[in-house]
Amino acid sequence: MDEILFRALDERVRGHLDEVDRLAATTHPARTAVELHRLTTAWRTLLDLHTPTATRRTNRCPVCRTPGMCPVWKVATAIFVP
Numbered sequence: 001m002d003e004i005l006f007r008a009l010d011e012r013v014r015g016h017l018d019e020v021d022r023l024a025a026t027t028h029p030a031r032t033a034v035e036l037h038r039l040t041t042a043w044r045t046l047l048d049l050h051t052p053t054a055t056r057r058t059n060r061c062p063v064c065r066t067p068g069m070c071p072v073w074k075v076a077t078a079i080f081v082p
């Protein structure tokens with residue numbers, strides 16, 4: 001995937017997760033906010049594991065090491081980028 005496109009998608013997806021955390025902290029009961037934060041943390045961790053590196057050699061996902069978009073990022077983009 002083109003690095004400029006990836007950076008734009010990364011910014012949009014992570015920005016959406018940040019917004020969910022902000023909304024949860026201000027508008028939901030504590031228990032719901034905790035669970036939403038757990039979900040956004042899980043997504044961030046998954047995205048980190050599937051973020052292509054400059055050399056693509058340190059990433060263990062075989063798809064991330066190819067020019068195409070990793071399925072994890074396809075799902076994240078479909079869900080979090082309107």
Ligand SMILES: [Zn+2]
Binds near residue numbers: 051071
């Ligand atoms: Zn991947």
